[in-house]
Amino acid sequence: MNNRITVKENNLPIYEIWIEDSYEQLVSIFEPFHMKEYKICIVTDSNVEKFYLQEVKKLLQGVAGKVVHYTMPAGEESKNLNTVQRLYEFLIKEHFDRKDMLIALGGGVVGDLTGYTAATFLRGIRFVQMPTSLLAMVDSSVGGKTGVDFLEYKNMIGAFHQPKAVYINLSVLNTLTKEHYFNGLGEVVKYGMIQSLEFYHWLINHVETLQQKEPSALREIVYKSCTFKQEIVEEDPHELNIRAYLNFGHTLGHAIEKWSKFSILHGECVALGMIAATYLSVKRGFIEEKELDILKDLLDQLQLPIQLNEISKDEVVLATKNDKKMDAGTIQFVLLKQIGEAVLDRSVTEQDMIEALEYLMR
Ligand SMILES: NC(=O)c1ccc[n+]([C@@H]2O[C@H](COP(=O)([O-])OP(=O)(O)OC[C@H]3O[C@@H](n4cnc5c(N)ncnc54)[C@H](O)[C@@H]3O)[C@@H](O)[C@H]2O)c1
Ligand SMILES: O=C(O)C(=O)C[C@@H](O)[C@H](O)[C@H](O)COP(=O)(O)O
Ligand SMILES: [Zn+2]
Numbered sequence: 001m002n003n004r005i006t007v008k009e010n011n012l013p014i015y016e017i018w019i020e021d022s023y024e025q026l027v028s029i030f031e032p033f034h035m036k037e038y039k040i041c042i043v044t045d046s047n048v049e050k051f052y053l054q055e056v057k058k059l060l061q062g063v064a065g066k067v068v069h070y071t072m073p074a075g076e077e078s079k080n081l082n083t084v085q086r087l088y089e090f091l092i093k094e095h096f097d098r099k100d101m102l103i104a105l106g107g108g109v110v111g112d113l114t115g116y117t118a119a120t121f122l123r124g125i126r127f128v129q130m131p132t133s134l135l136a137m138v139d140s141s142v143g144g145k146t147g148v149d150f151l152e153y154k155n156m157i158g159a160f161h162q163p164k165a166v167y168i169n170l171s172v173l174n175t176l177t178k179e180h181y182f183n184g185l186g187e188v189v190k191y192g193m194i195q196s197l198e199f200y201h202w203l204i205n206h207v208e209t210l211q212q213k214e215p216s217a218l219r220e221i222v223y224k225s226c227t228f229k230q231e232i233v234e235e236d237p238h239e240l241n242i243r244a245y246l247n248f249g250h251t252l253g254h255a256i257e258k259w260s261k262f263s264i265l266h267g268e269c270v271a272l273g274m275i276a277a278t279y280l281s282v283k284r285g286f287i288e289e290k291e292l293d294i295l296k297d298l299l300d301q302l303q304l305p306i307q308l309n310e311i312s313k314d315e316v317v318l319a320t321k322n323d324k325k326m327d328a329g330t331i332q333f334v335l336l337k338q339i340g341e342a343v344l345d346r347s348v349t350e351q352d353m354i355e356a357l358e359y360l361m362r
Contacts, residue, residue: 016165018168051172114127145160245344
């Protein structure tokens, strides 16, 4: 299978996604960037540091004039402006200039925060994504959405800033916890639902190999997911229209994530949000009710949550009022026209959302 995907903007190639089984090729991705005179700061978190920082730092020492690193505490709680400020302070102390580069070595939290820092420091410096969680490999490292949470609202402060490259080493998934592995599968299922019935069926037919983290299945889902995302972001890089489909399950998902104070993981909240959005798609008469059971069965087998025991419906609905797809006071909700085809719908009301949350509590 092909292990390289080129992402274009206005038909011009802007970066490559490398899908490898080790860090053997890492040095070669830096050839076009002429880093010998410049500095690199590897940004990572307290878990990933223990496993991969030494190896990556050693390799990059042969690439750049100087390599330093910055480690943040692991977890969504770090994804805020306080951490960004500490990273700015570190970069200033290390005299980083506009040609220097950040490397995001970690999951989606490290990727989003490093990307946002790169977008804003000195009005924008270069950065490379080295995703280490499944979620970051299949979604957050591609497409240039960067940002941090604010007042626990998800990704409220951010910028579009494209990486110079995305380097995926699939073997690092060996050290990822089961919980975070299955969490990443939430976003993988999303691609099937919004973009490809064929891929959705493939997932249903490969549940066991996915449960067992079988290497060829992992390669397949990472390659396919990156390709699905590349196709959408090339067509609509700044989410003026169809990129919003990638937000399927996120309007209520993000609101549940905020309500849970991040105790429910992003991919898990997306799973719940996808069930809610599918429920509303059934209610609109777009898809058959049996699709809800098929989806819930798939998510359940992938160890993702399919119901909520307690929730403050009002708090969750209130949080959706700050959804980034709000337009003149109405939410553009992502629904399904059919499995494999998303549609934007402006007619979802607060009462609809409450009903969908009640469905999750049954
Ligand atoms: N920018 C985007 O397009 C986009 C898309 C989807 C999600 N996101 C964001 O991504 C974040 C979630 O990302 P995540 O699930 O990767 O969370 P995360 O970055 O917190 O990583 C999950 C956990 O796994 C650990 N970890 C990562 N790689 C590891 C490895 N190889 N071995 C051992 N431990 C490892 C991390 O230290 C962390 O504890 C959320 O903030 C979400 O909003 C952004
Ligand atoms: O890349 C995108 O576009 C996405 O929407 C991918 C989502 O999985 C991701 O969680 C994104 O951050 C959510 O959108 P946001 O605009 O609310 O941050
Ligand atoms: Zn997401």
